[in-house]
């Protein structure tokens with residue numbers, strides 16, 4: 730599905746250029762090589778600042794038309810409703826005129842589909858409610874619903890459950906895993922990463938330090954990775 734060879738990523742202060750080393754740029758990913766196959770469910774773990782989001786956004790740039798991204802930044806439009814924010818996930822599937830009419834006067838079918846999706850995500854709020862009136866956890870589920878409403882084969886998530894309790898997180902993860910052939914997700918909860926995904930990769934200071942199938946995960950290696958984080 731995707732192969733990366735000796736990837737180096739840099740964050741620039743001004744212009745974005747992640748392939749060439751430039752004066753003043755900070756390197757955040759170092760010589761990273763990786764292949765992720767179609768059908769895999771991969772968790773990306775690692776301490777804060779390890780480069781997980783940078784890697785995930787690079788993957789999204791590469792996969793764009795076939796992947797849905799649920800990013801930490803969410804990108805919700807605050808003064809629009811839950812319905813409108815979620816429907817944005819479907820804009821690319823329809824003609825602009827359909828989208829325009831639906832945004833002004835929602836069609837019953839989309840209201841029903843989005844209502845059902847919200848129910849599944851345990852988001853029990855009126856669809857007409859503006860997202861700026863929602864809690865952090867509710868906003869996170871609107872962003873998740875918008876990504877699910879894209880109906881892509883590949884789901885990319887950057888800590889999509891950070892504002893949710895662990896039990897709800899694992900219920901929502903089941904929904905994501907069931908609805909996508911391939912999933913690549915930055916996961917904060919290590920236990921969840923190790924129990925629910927086929928494969929776990931770990932980054933530390935921009936380097937790939939672990940790439941393991943679920944059945945052969947080295948628990949000690951993972952604990953050590955986070956000990957360093959706690960001391961730092």
Ligand SMILES: Nc1ncnc2c1ncn2[C@@H]1O[C@H](COP(=O)(O)OP(=O)(O)OP(=O)(O)O)[C@@H](O)[C@H]1O
Pocket residue numbers: 740741755757775776777778779780781782783784
């Ligand atoms: N837009 C940016 N401009 C400059 N530096 C950045 C930018 N985004 C991230 N960085 C830096 O790149 C490094 C990796 O950041 P990244 O967000 O990829 O890490 P992460 O592992 O996802 O961290 P966290 O778990 O805290 O979200 C960090 O040192 C961070 O400060």
